[in-house]
Amino acid sequence: MRLVRTLRGRLVVIAMVWCGLFLFATGFSLQTMMRNYWQEAEADGLRLQLYDLLSRLEIQPDGMPVVTEPMADPRYRQPYSGYYWQLELGETVVSRSRSLWDAHLSAHGLKSAFGDPDLFVGKGPNKEPLLIMTRTVLLPGSDRVFTLVMAKDSSALTQTLKKTRISLFLGLGFAATGLVLGFMFQILYGLRPLHLLRRELSRVHQGHQEGFRLRYPLEIQPLVEDINRLLHHYGELLQRARSHTGNLAHALKTPLSIMRNQVTQLPPEDQAALGEQLDQIQRHIDYHLGKARVTGAAKILGVSTPVRARVEYICRAFSRLYPGKTVDLQVPVNLAVGVEEQDFDEMVGNLLENAFKWSASQLRISSAELGGWITLRIEDDGPGMSEDQIAKAVLRGVRLDEKVPGSGLGLNIVSDLAEAYRGSLIMGRAELGGLAASLSLPKVARVE
Incomplete structure (x- = not known):
């Protein structure tokens, strides 16, 4: 099937x-x-x-036929040769070929052959298969009706x-x-x-090429051109959306900074209330800007990001911020995921920031391949989270810690970004004792 x-x-x-x-x-x-x-x-x-x-038949004075000359084929004179003839008058055999010797042929009750009423299939003196032809004749000079029987061995046929x-x-x-x-x-x-x-x-x-380059048969080429136009259109939409997102983020950054500076000049009791509201506005802005980027990511084709190279780059950055932390990196060099580099850095950066921030001294980063997916597992030896905290960690709008500033998006945006690429983020307990974050993303061709 x-x-x-x-x-x-x-x-x-x-x-x-x-x-x-x-x-x-x-x-x-x-x-x-x-x-x-x-x-x-x-x-x-x-x-x-x-x-x-x-x-060769002639009628004698007594009205009986005789063969005046022998048959040209000598097999009619050789005993039991398979070639026979016989002349009958009623039930009486008048004459026969020497090949029959003392036997005789009979076409009565035989099966017709080839659909010819004069042809029959029978057996010879030695039980050999015969093809038999009969013909009723009235010879000149005689008023008697004779039956002429010719037979031939059919085994050769x-x-x-x-x-x-x-x-x-x-x-x-x-x-x-x-x-x-x-x-x-x-x-x-x-x-x-x-x-x-x-x-x-x-x-x-x-991500090795932006569109289809080969020329195809006339039946397929129009479809290829339509797909190329569609890819170009989506690429433009994505770039435009991200440009607008960046412009919006830049436009909101300055007014918020001014408002924060103004808050510092207020009485302490007012600073706490307004500062909390400004933080809430900042979180909402970051969240919805992140959602806009997630929506664009869901439409991306032709992207490829080397896993180990980007993880090493991010780890070097956080190692300067959090010195004294040991990183055990167990990721092959030739792994690549079908995720835009900026999105990959955003997801892994958030997870590594949490791991560096809360770990006591050690982090472990490993990878696993299953089918068309790569799972990046980030573990630390920090305090970890309870089962209830793990269940709430990736819920929309929930932050792990309100007191410590994060990278801006939070685990909820990491989860949404992963889902945009049809992947997933799963939190759990690490073997090192702290938190383990497993990020699954689509695998693409290996980076050589």
């Missing part, structure tokens, strides 16, 4: 079924034609021998038909093999553009 689910499999099955039906019909027709040809040839041969025998059938089937078998191979080559050659299209799409998805 899996073969029939592919275009190649369907075309191969259809070609094989059609080829089988065509060759079966061809073989049956050719076999019938050859059998009829050989049977008619045998019947014509017997008929000629019968006419030759008739020409059977062997000829058998050999012809074998040769025919062998020939048709070779023809079927050639046709199937030809069909398969035709199918593979015809579907090759789809294979190239799929390979180019994979390169686009992995």
Whole structure:
């Protein structure tokens, strides 16, 4: 069933079924034609021998026929040669060939052969298969009706038909093999553009090229051009959306900074209330700006980010902020994920910031591959979180700690970004005793 689910499999099955039906019909027709040809040839041969025998018969004064000259074929004179003739008057055998010796032929009750009422299939003196022809004749000079019986060994005809059938089937078998191979080559050659299209799409998805570059057959080229236009359109939309997001963030940053400076000039009791509201505004702005970036990320094609290189870069930055922390990095060099570099840095940066911030002295970063996914696991030896805190950690709008400033997005945005790439973020207990964050992202071609 899996073969029939592919275009190649369907075309191969259809070609094989059609080829089988065509060759079966061809073989049956050719076999019938050859059998009829050989049977008619045998019947014509017997008929000629019968006419030759008739020409050699003469009526004696007593009204009985005799053969004036022996048959030209010497096998009619050789005992039990398989070639026989016999002349009957009613139930009485008047004359017979010397090849019959003391035996006689009988066509009564025999099965008709080849659909000819004068042809029958019988047995000879030595039980050999015979093809028998009978003809009722009224000889000149006689008022009696005689029956002339001619017989011939049909085993040679059977062997000829058998050999012809074998040769025919062998020939048709070779023809079927050639046709199937030809069909398969035709199918593979015809579907090759789809294979190239799929390979180019994979390169686009992995970020090795921005669109389709090859020229395809006229039936496919319009679709390829439409896809290229669609990719270009989405790329422009994404860049425009991110540009607007950056502009909005920059436009809001200055007024908020001014407001914070103004708050410091207020009485202490007013500073706490207004400062809390400004922090709330900042969190809402960061959250919704992050959501805008997540929406753009969901439409990205053709991106690829090397995992280890970016993790090392982020770790170096945090090692300067949090000195004295040991990082055990267990990530292969050649892993890459289908995530934009900025989004990857945002997700991993938030997770590593939490790990560096709360770890006592040690972090472990490892990776695992499963199917088309890469899971990056970040563990620390800090205090960790309770089961209730873990359940709430990635909920929308919930922060791990309100007292310590984070990177701006929080775990909820990390989770949303991961989901935008069809990935996931799972929090749990680490073997080191602290928190473990498992980030699953789509895998792309390895970075060499």
